[in-house]
Amino acid sequence: MEKKRKFRIAYLILTIAAVLAITSCASSAPAESPAVPEAPSSQAGASNDTSNDSLSQDASAPDVAVPDTKPDSGDAQGTALASADSEFTIYFIDVGQADSALVVCDGHAMLIDGGNAEDSSLIYAFLQAHEIDHLDYLVATHAHEDHIGGLPGALNYAAIDTAFSPVRTADGKPFASLVRYLNIQGVSLTVPHPGDVYPLGEASFKIIGPIHASDEKNNTSIVLRIVYGNTSFLFTGDAERPEEQDILNAGYELNATVLKVGHHGSDTSTTYPFLREIMPEYAVISAGQDNSYGHPADNLLSRLRDADVKVFRTDLQGTIICTSDGNTVSLSAERNPGAIPYPSDSREGNNNGNNDNAATLNDSSYYIGNLNSKKFHLPSCNTLPAEKNRILFDARETAIADGYVPCKNCNP
Numbered sequence: 001m002e003k004k005r006k007f008r009i010a011y012l013i014l015t016i017a018a019v020l021a022i023t024s025c026a027s028s029a030p031a032e033s034p035a036v037p038e039a040p041s042s043q044a045g046a047s048n049d050t051s052n053d054s055l056s057q058d059a060s061a062p063d064v065a066v067p068d069t070k071p072d073s074g075d076a077q078g079t080a081l082a083s084a085d086s087e088f089t090i091y092f093i094d095v096g097q098a099d100s101a102l103v104v105c106d107g108h109a110m111l112i113d114g115g116n117a118e119d120s121s122l123i124y125a126f127l128q129a130h131e132i133d134h135l136d137y138l139v140a141t142h143a144h145e146d147h148i149g150g151l152p153g154a155l156n157y158a159a160i161d162t163a164f165s166p167v168r169t170a171d172g173k174p175f176a177s178l179v180r181y182l183n184i185q186g187v188s189l190t191v192p193h194p195g196d197v198y199p200l201g202e203a204s205f206k207i208i209g210p211i212h213a214s215d216e217k218n219n220t221s222i223v224l225r226i227v228y229g230n231t232s233f234l235f236t237g238d239a240e241r242p243e244e245q246d247i248l249n250a251g252y253e254l255n256a257t258v259l260k261v262g263h264h265g266s267d268t269s270t271t272y273p274f275l276r277e278i279m280p281e282y283a284v285i286s287a288g289q290d291n292s293y294g295h296p297a298d299n300l301l302s303r304l305r306d307a308d309v310k311v312f313r314t315d316l317q318g319t320i321i322c323t324s325d326g327n328t329v330s331l332s333a334e335r336n337p338g339a340i341p342y343p344s345d346s347r348e349g350n351n352n353g354n355n356d357n358a359a360t361l362n363d364s365s366y367y368i369g370n371l372n373s374k375k376f377h378l379p380s381c382n383t384l385p386a387e388k389n390r391i392l393f394d395a396r397e398t399a400i401a402d403g404y405v406p407c408k409n410c411n412p
Protein backbone atom coordinates (compact mmCIF):
# COMPACT_ATOMS: atom_id res chain seq x y z
CA MET A 1 0.00 0.00 0.00
CA GLU A 2 2.87 2.32 0.85
CA LYS A 3 4.34 1.97 -2.62
CA LYS A 4 0.99 2.46 -4.22
CA ARG A 5 0.51 5.65 -2.25
CA LYS A 6 3.93 6.89 -3.26
CA PHE A 7 3.24 6.15 -6.83
CA ARG A 8 0.00 8.10 -6.66
CA ILE A 9 1.82 11.05 -5.16
CA ALA A 10 4.43 10.78 -7.87
CA TYR A 11 1.65 10.62 -10.44
CA LEU A 12 0.14 13.82 -9.10
CA ILE A 13 3.43 15.65 -8.97
CA LEU A 14 4.48 14.59 -12.41
CA THR A 15 1.10 15.53 -13.82
CA ILE A 16 1.62 19.02 -12.48
CA ALA A 17 5.18 19.03 -13.81
CA ALA A 18 3.94 17.89 -17.22
CA VAL A 19 1.29 20.61 -17.32
CA LEU A 20 3.87 23.20 -16.40
CA ALA A 21 6.24 21.84 -19.03
CA ILE A 22 3.59 21.98 -21.73
CA THR A 23 2.37 25.44 -20.88
CA SER A 24 5.90 26.81 -20.69
CA CYS A 25 7.02 25.29 -23.95
CA ALA A 26 4.86 26.91 -26.58
CA SER A 27 7.23 26.03 -29.39
CA SER A 28 6.64 22.29 -29.09
CA ALA A 29 3.59 20.48 -30.45
CA PRO A 30 0.53 22.64 -31.13
CA ALA A 31 -1.52 23.25 -28.04
CA GLU A 32 -3.42 20.16 -27.22
CA SER A 33 -7.06 20.34 -26.41
CA PRO A 34 -8.42 16.93 -25.68
CA ALA A 35 -11.68 17.89 -27.37
CA VAL A 36 -13.51 14.78 -26.32
CA PRO A 37 -12.70 13.41 -22.91
CA GLU A 38 -11.73 9.83 -23.31
CA ALA A 39 -13.09 7.21 -21.01
CA PRO A 40 -10.66 5.90 -18.42
CA SER A 41 -10.45 2.62 -20.20
CA SER A 42 -7.74 1.35 -17.93
CA GLN A 43 -10.39 1.05 -15.29
CA ALA A 44 -11.80 -2.30 -16.18
CA GLY A 45 -15.37 -2.41 -15.07
CA ALA A 46 -16.04 1.24 -15.76
CA SER A 47 -18.80 1.79 -18.24
CA ASN A 48 -18.27 5.24 -19.58
CA ASP A 49 -19.78 6.10 -22.88
CA THR A 50 -18.32 9.37 -23.91
CA SER A 51 -17.62 9.55 -27.58
CA ASN A 52 -18.64 8.46 -31.01
CA ASP A 53 -16.89 6.44 -33.62
CA SER A 54 -15.15 8.35 -36.31
CA LEU A 55 -12.77 5.88 -37.80
CA SER A 56 -10.50 7.24 -40.42
CA GLN A 57 -8.24 5.41 -42.79
CA ASP A 58 -5.45 6.95 -44.74
CA ALA A 59 -4.90 5.31 -48.07
CA SER A 60 -2.08 7.54 -49.23
CA ALA A 61 0.76 7.07 -46.78
CA PRO A 62 4.03 8.61 -47.94
CA ASP A 63 7.44 6.99 -47.69
CA VAL A 64 8.34 8.56 -44.39
CA ALA A 65 5.90 8.96 -41.56
CA VAL A 66 5.00 12.64 -41.60
CA PRO A 67 4.77 14.02 -38.09
CA ASP A 68 1.17 14.75 -37.37
CA THR A 69 1.26 16.02 -33.87
CA LYS A 70 -2.40 16.79 -33.70
CA PRO A 71 -3.66 14.81 -30.77
CA ASP A 72 -6.77 12.79 -30.49
CA SER A 73 -9.71 14.27 -32.30
CA GLY A 74 -12.42 12.22 -30.73
CA ASP A 75 -12.25 8.69 -32.05
CA ALA A 76 -13.83 5.75 -30.36
CA GLN A 77 -12.42 5.31 -26.89
CA GLY A 78 -14.11 3.38 -24.17
CA THR A 79 -17.51 2.77 -25.63
CA ALA A 80 -19.84 -0.10 -24.90
CA LEU A 81 -19.74 -3.05 -27.26
CA ALA A 82 -22.47 -3.17 -29.87
CA SER A 83 -23.02 -6.92 -29.89
CA ALA A 84 -23.12 -9.44 -27.08
CA ASP A 85 -21.31 -12.20 -28.99
CA SER A 86 -18.27 -10.07 -29.79
CA GLU A 87 -14.92 -11.67 -28.86
CA PHE A 88 -11.44 -10.32 -28.33
CA THR A 89 -8.22 -12.24 -27.73
CA ILE A 90 -4.53 -11.41 -27.83
CA TYR A 91 -1.91 -14.14 -27.99
CA PHE A 92 1.52 -12.97 -26.88
CA ILE A 93 3.39 -15.72 -28.65
CA ASP A 94 6.50 -17.08 -26.97
CA VAL A 95 9.19 -16.46 -29.58
CA GLY A 96 12.10 -16.26 -27.15
CA GLN A 97 14.16 -13.07 -27.26
CA ALA A 98 11.85 -11.49 -29.83
CA ASP A 99 8.32 -10.18 -30.23
CA SER A 100 5.11 -11.48 -31.73
CA ALA A 101 1.47 -10.92 -30.84
CA LEU A 102 -1.67 -12.05 -32.60
CA VAL A 103 -4.79 -9.98 -31.99
CA VAL A 104 -8.11 -11.55 -32.96
CA CYS A 105 -11.45 -9.78 -32.75
CA ASP A 106 -14.74 -10.96 -34.22
CA GLY A 107 -13.06 -12.98 -36.94
CA HIS A 108 -10.60 -10.22 -37.85
CA ALA A 109 -6.93 -10.60 -37.11
CA MET A 110 -3.77 -8.55 -36.79
CA LEU A 111 -0.26 -9.93 -36.34
CA ILE A 112 2.12 -7.51 -34.64
CA ASP A 113 5.67 -8.71 -35.38
CA GLY A 114 6.68 -12.30 -36.02
CA GLY A 115 9.80 -13.12 -34.02
CA ASN A 116 13.16 -14.07 -35.52
CA ALA A 117 13.68 -15.77 -38.87
CA GLU A 118 13.99 -19.09 -37.01
CA ASP A 119 10.45 -18.55 -35.68
CA SER A 120 8.91 -18.54 -39.17
CA SER A 121 7.68 -22.11 -38.91
CA LEU A 122 6.40 -21.49 -35.37
CA ILE A 123 4.38 -18.50 -36.62
CA TYR A 124 3.09 -20.53 -39.54
CA ALA A 125 2.02 -23.35 -37.20
CA PHE A 126 0.46 -20.94 -34.71
CA LEU A 127 -1.74 -19.32 -37.35
CA GLN A 128 -2.63 -22.73 -38.71
CA ALA A 129 -3.57 -24.05 -35.27
CA HIS A 130 -5.84 -21.05 -34.73
CA GLU A 131 -7.20 -21.20 -38.28
CA ILE A 132 -6.09 -17.68 -39.09
CA ASP A 133 -5.57 -17.83 -42.84
CA HIS A 134 -6.42 -14.18 -43.33
CA LEU A 135 -4.77 -11.25 -41.60
CA ASP A 136 -6.46 -7.87 -41.91
CA TYR A 137 -3.21 -6.31 -40.75
CA LEU A 138 0.40 -7.32 -40.52
CA VAL A 139 2.49 -4.93 -38.45
CA ALA A 140 6.26 -4.89 -38.83
CA THR A 141 6.94 -2.54 -35.93
CA HIS A 142 10.52 -1.83 -37.01
CA ALA A 143 13.20 -3.31 -39.21
CA HIS A 144 14.97 -5.49 -36.62
CA GLU A 145 15.18 -9.22 -37.17
CA ASP A 146 13.69 -10.17 -33.80
CA HIS A 147 10.47 -8.46 -34.93
CA ILE A 148 10.20 -9.05 -38.67
CA GLY A 149 12.39 -12.12 -39.21
CA GLY A 150 9.55 -14.61 -38.76
CA LEU A 151 6.89 -12.69 -40.71
CA PRO A 152 7.49 -14.75 -43.88
CA GLY A 153 6.00 -17.66 -41.91
CA ALA A 154 2.77 -15.67 -41.59
CA LEU A 155 2.91 -14.63 -45.24
CA ASN A 156 3.30 -18.25 -46.26
CA TYR A 157 0.09 -19.20 -44.49
CA ALA A 158 -2.22 -16.20 -44.43
CA ALA A 159 -3.49 -13.69 -46.96
CA ILE A 160 -2.65 -10.14 -45.92
CA ASP A 161 -4.80 -7.07 -46.52
CA THR A 162 -2.58 -4.32 -45.14
CA ALA A 163 1.07 -4.50 -44.10
CA PHE A 164 2.37 -1.67 -41.93
CA SER A 165 5.98 -0.67 -41.58
CA PRO A 166 7.53 2.60 -40.39
CA VAL A 167 9.71 2.60 -43.52
CA ARG A 168 9.41 1.39 -47.11
CA THR A 169 13.06 0.56 -47.43
CA ALA A 170 15.64 -0.72 -44.96
CA ASP A 171 18.84 -2.67 -45.20
CA GLY A 172 19.24 -6.22 -44.06
CA LYS A 173 18.09 -9.62 -45.16
CA PRO A 174 15.00 -9.84 -42.89
CA PHE A 175 13.51 -6.70 -44.41
CA ALA A 176 14.29 -7.80 -47.96
CA SER A 177 12.69 -11.13 -47.20
CA LEU A 178 9.56 -9.47 -45.79
CA VAL A 179 9.19 -7.32 -48.91
CA ARG A 180 9.74 -10.32 -51.17
CA TYR A 181 7.02 -12.38 -49.50
CA LEU A 182 4.64 -9.41 -49.55
CA ASN A 183 5.32 -8.96 -53.26
CA ILE A 184 4.24 -12.54 -53.88
CA GLN A 185 0.85 -11.53 -52.46
CA GLY A 186 0.87 -8.27 -54.38
CA VAL A 187 0.91 -6.28 -51.16
CA SER A 188 3.11 -3.23 -50.67
CA LEU A 189 4.11 -1.71 -47.35
CA THR A 190 1.92 1.00 -45.87
CA VAL A 191 3.62 3.62 -43.72
CA PRO A 192 0.97 4.68 -41.21
CA HIS A 193 0.50 8.22 -39.90
CA PRO A 194 0.28 9.02 -36.22
CA GLY A 195 -3.39 9.57 -35.49
CA ASP A 196 -4.68 7.08 -38.06
CA VAL A 197 -7.39 4.81 -36.71
CA TYR A 198 -8.26 1.41 -38.15
CA PRO A 199 -11.08 -1.00 -37.34
CA LEU A 200 -10.57 -4.58 -36.18
CA GLY A 201 -14.00 -6.11 -35.64
CA GLU A 202 -15.58 -4.22 -32.77
CA ALA A 203 -12.13 -3.12 -31.69
CA SER A 204 -10.18 -0.31 -33.26
CA PHE A 205 -6.60 0.78 -33.03
CA LYS A 206 -4.83 4.06 -33.38
CA ILE A 207 -1.31 4.64 -34.60
CA ILE A 208 0.43 6.90 -32.08
CA GLY A 209 4.07 6.51 -33.10
CA PRO A 210 6.60 6.99 -34.47
CA ILE A 211 6.14 10.75 -34.46
CA HIS A 212 9.55 11.44 -36.02
CA ALA A 213 11.95 9.53 -38.19
CA SER A 214 15.01 8.26 -36.32
CA ASP A 215 18.38 6.76 -37.19
CA GLU A 216 17.94 4.38 -34.28
CA LYS A 217 15.64 1.67 -35.58
CA ASN A 218 14.10 0.96 -32.18
CA ASN A 219 12.81 4.53 -32.13
CA THR A 220 11.07 4.07 -35.46
CA SER A 221 8.82 1.44 -33.84
CA ILE A 222 5.17 1.61 -34.77
CA VAL A 223 3.32 2.22 -31.51
CA LEU A 224 -0.39 1.50 -31.49
CA ARG A 225 -3.20 1.51 -28.99
CA ILE A 226 -6.11 -0.87 -29.35
CA VAL A 227 -9.46 -0.04 -27.80
CA TYR A 228 -12.07 -2.71 -27.22
CA GLY A 229 -15.09 -1.54 -25.29
CA ASN A 230 -13.77 -0.08 -22.07
CA THR A 231 -10.50 -1.96 -22.25
CA SER A 232 -7.35 -0.92 -24.07
CA PHE A 233 -4.00 -2.37 -25.08
CA LEU A 234 -0.76 -0.58 -25.87
CA PHE A 235 1.93 -2.05 -28.12
CA THR A 236 5.20 -0.16 -28.23
CA GLY A 237 7.58 -2.34 -30.25
CA ASP A 238 11.12 -1.52 -29.16
CA ALA A 239 10.45 2.19 -28.61
CA GLU A 240 12.91 3.68 -26.15
CA ARG A 241 12.98 6.88 -24.17
CA PRO A 242 13.23 9.35 -27.13
CA GLU A 243 10.20 7.91 -28.93
CA GLU A 244 8.26 7.63 -25.69
CA GLN A 245 8.97 11.30 -25.07
CA ASP A 246 7.83 12.22 -28.61
CA ILE A 247 4.58 10.38 -28.01
CA LEU A 248 4.08 12.07 -24.65
CA ASN A 249 4.73 15.45 -26.28
CA ALA A 250 2.20 14.70 -29.00
CA GLY A 251 -0.46 14.27 -26.33
CA TYR A 252 -1.99 10.98 -27.41
CA GLU A 253 -4.20 9.04 -25.08
CA LEU A 254 -1.98 6.35 -23.57
CA ASN A 255 -3.86 4.71 -20.74
CA ALA A 256 -4.12 0.99 -21.24
CA THR A 257 -5.48 -1.98 -19.37
CA VAL A 258 -2.65 -4.08 -20.75
CA LEU A 259 0.79 -2.86 -21.79
CA LYS A 260 3.02 -4.90 -24.05
CA VAL A 261 6.21 -3.69 -22.44
CA GLY A 262 8.62 -1.97 -24.82
CA HIS A 263 11.93 -3.46 -25.97
CA HIS A 264 11.65 -6.78 -24.12
CA GLY A 265 11.74 -5.07 -20.75
CA SER A 266 14.89 -3.04 -21.33
CA ASP A 267 15.62 -0.33 -18.77
CA THR A 268 15.76 2.20 -21.63
CA SER A 269 12.05 1.75 -22.34
CA THR A 270 8.86 2.09 -20.30
CA THR A 271 10.31 5.13 -18.61
CA TYR A 272 8.60 6.54 -15.57
CA PRO A 273 6.76 9.43 -17.32
CA PHE A 274 5.50 7.08 -20.03
CA LEU A 275 4.36 4.45 -17.52
CA ARG A 276 2.60 7.13 -15.50
CA GLU A 277 0.40 7.96 -18.49
CA ILE A 278 -0.31 4.33 -19.33
CA MET A 279 -1.05 3.17 -15.78
CA PRO A 280 -1.65 -0.42 -16.90
CA GLU A 281 -3.27 -3.10 -14.80
CA TYR A 282 -1.27 -5.76 -16.58
CA ALA A 283 2.02 -5.83 -18.42
CA VAL A 284 3.35 -8.51 -20.72
CA ILE A 285 7.08 -8.83 -21.33
CA SER A 286 8.35 -10.78 -24.31
CA ALA A 287 11.89 -11.96 -23.70
CA GLY A 288 14.03 -15.08 -24.03
CA GLN A 289 14.97 -17.26 -21.10
CA ASP A 290 18.41 -16.27 -19.75
CA ASN A 291 18.94 -13.90 -22.67
CA SER A 292 22.31 -12.19 -23.00
CA TYR A 293 20.78 -8.70 -22.75
CA GLY A 294 19.59 -9.18 -19.19
CA HIS A 295 16.01 -8.45 -20.28
CA PRO A 296 13.83 -7.72 -18.50
CA ALA A 297 15.90 -5.26 -16.47
CA ASP A 298 15.51 -5.23 -12.69
CA ASN A 299 14.90 -1.47 -12.76
CA LEU A 300 12.06 -1.88 -15.22
CA LEU A 301 10.51 -4.63 -13.13
CA SER A 302 10.77 -2.38 -10.10
CA ARG A 303 8.98 0.43 -11.93
CA LEU A 304 6.18 -1.94 -12.83
CA ARG A 305 5.96 -3.24 -9.29
CA ASP A 306 5.86 0.28 -7.86
CA ALA A 307 2.96 0.99 -10.18
CA ASP A 308 1.15 -2.13 -8.92
CA VAL A 309 1.18 -3.70 -12.37
CA LYS A 310 0.58 -7.44 -12.65
CA VAL A 311 3.36 -8.76 -14.84
CA PHE A 312 3.37 -11.72 -17.21
CA ARG A 313 6.57 -12.87 -18.92
CA THR A 314 6.99 -15.13 -21.91
CA ASP A 315 10.48 -16.16 -20.74
CA LEU A 316 9.03 -17.63 -17.55
CA GLN A 317 5.52 -18.49 -18.64
CA GLY A 318 5.52 -19.22 -22.38
CA THR A 319 2.72 -17.89 -24.55
CA ILE A 320 0.38 -15.51 -22.71
CA ILE A 321 -3.28 -15.34 -23.67
CA CYS A 322 -5.32 -12.25 -22.91
CA THR A 323 -9.07 -12.01 -23.40
CA SER A 324 -11.44 -9.10 -22.92
CA ASP A 325 -15.22 -8.89 -22.65
CA GLY A 326 -15.07 -5.16 -23.20
CA ASN A 327 -15.03 -4.39 -19.49
CA THR A 328 -12.65 -6.82 -17.89
CA VAL A 329 -9.53 -8.51 -19.17
CA SER A 330 -8.14 -11.82 -18.05
CA LEU A 331 -4.71 -13.22 -18.73
CA SER A 332 -3.51 -16.77 -18.61
CA ALA A 333 -0.12 -18.34 -19.15
CA GLU A 334 0.90 -21.49 -20.97
CA ARG A 335 3.05 -22.55 -18.02
CA ASN A 336 4.06 -21.35 -14.54
CA PRO A 337 0.88 -19.39 -13.86
CA GLY A 338 2.23 -18.46 -10.43
CA ALA A 339 5.67 -17.35 -11.57
CA ILE A 340 7.05 -14.43 -9.62
CA PRO A 341 7.85 -11.86 -12.28
CA TYR A 342 9.93 -9.56 -10.10
CA PRO A 343 13.59 -9.75 -9.16
CA SER A 344 14.24 -11.93 -6.13
CA ASP A 345 16.31 -9.28 -4.35
CA SER A 346 13.34 -6.94 -4.22
CA ARG A 347 13.56 -3.65 -2.39
CA GLU A 348 11.01 -4.79 0.10
CA GLY A 349 13.47 -7.44 1.17
CA ASN A 350 16.23 -4.85 1.41
CA ASN A 351 14.18 -2.76 3.78
CA ASN A 352 15.00 -5.24 6.51
CA GLY A 353 18.70 -4.55 6.12
CA ASN A 354 20.63 -2.52 8.64
CA ASN A 355 20.70 0.59 6.50
CA ASP A 356 17.13 1.79 6.55
CA ASN A 357 18.05 5.11 5.07
CA ALA A 358 19.65 3.60 2.01
CA ALA A 359 16.65 1.37 1.49
CA THR A 360 14.38 4.40 1.56
CA LEU A 361 16.64 6.25 -0.84
CA ASN A 362 16.56 3.37 -3.28
CA ASP A 363 12.83 3.66 -3.22
CA SER A 364 12.85 7.14 -4.64
CA SER A 365 13.22 7.61 -8.36
CA TYR A 366 13.05 11.40 -7.90
CA TYR A 367 13.39 14.16 -5.31
CA ILE A 368 11.40 17.30 -4.66
CA GLY A 369 13.23 20.57 -4.18
CA ASN A 370 11.90 23.75 -2.59
CA LEU A 371 12.62 26.69 -4.90
CA ASN A 372 12.61 29.08 -1.92
CA SER A 373 14.49 27.26 0.82
CA LYS A 374 16.75 25.34 -1.60
CA LYS A 375 16.18 22.15 0.39
CA PHE A 376 15.31 18.89 -1.28
CA HIS A 377 13.09 16.09 0.02
CA LEU A 378 11.99 12.55 -0.53
CA PRO A 379 8.54 12.46 -2.16
CA SER A 380 7.29 10.87 1.08
CA CYS A 381 8.52 13.70 3.32
CA ASN A 382 5.80 15.39 5.37
CA THR A 383 7.35 18.83 5.02
CA LEU A 384 7.11 19.12 1.24
CA PRO A 385 6.92 22.63 -0.22
CA ALA A 386 3.78 24.05 -1.78
CA GLU A 387 3.18 22.78 -5.32
CA LYS A 388 4.15 26.07 -6.92
CA ASN A 389 7.51 26.09 -5.14
CA ARG A 390 8.53 22.62 -6.24
CA ILE A 391 11.27 21.51 -8.57
CA LEU A 392 11.90 17.85 -9.37
CA PHE A 393 15.28 16.16 -9.51
CA ASP A 394 15.84 12.73 -10.95
CA ALA A 395 18.85 12.10 -8.72
CA ARG A 396 20.32 13.28 -5.44
CA GLU A 397 23.50 14.37 -7.25
CA THR A 398 21.50 16.62 -9.56
CA ALA A 399 19.86 18.34 -6.59
CA ILE A 400 23.18 18.85 -4.83
CA ALA A 401 24.82 20.08 -8.04
CA ASP A 402 22.04 22.67 -8.29
CA GLY A 403 22.89 23.93 -4.81
CA TYR A 404 20.08 22.18 -2.92
CA VAL A 405 20.69 20.69 0.53
CA PRO A 406 19.02 17.58 1.97
CA CYS A 407 16.02 18.09 4.24
CA LYS A 408 16.90 17.16 7.84
CA ASN A 409 13.52 15.62 8.36
CA CYS A 410 13.43 12.98 5.61
CA ASN A 411 17.19 12.78 5.07
CA PRO A 412 17.17 12.10 1.34
Ligand SMILES: [Zn+2]
Pocket (backbone or CB within 6 Å): 098, 099, 144, 146, 147, 238, 263, 264
Ligand atom coordinates in the same frame (compact mmCIF):
# COMPACT_ATOMS: atom_id res chain seq x y z
ZN1 LIG B 1 13.32 -6.26 -30.25
Ligand SMILES: [Zn+2]
Pocket (backbone or CB within 6 Å): 142, 144, 217, 218, 238
Ligand atom coordinates in the same frame (compact mmCIF):
# COMPACT_ATOMS: atom_id res chain seq x y z
ZN1 LIG C 1 14.61 -3.51 -32.10
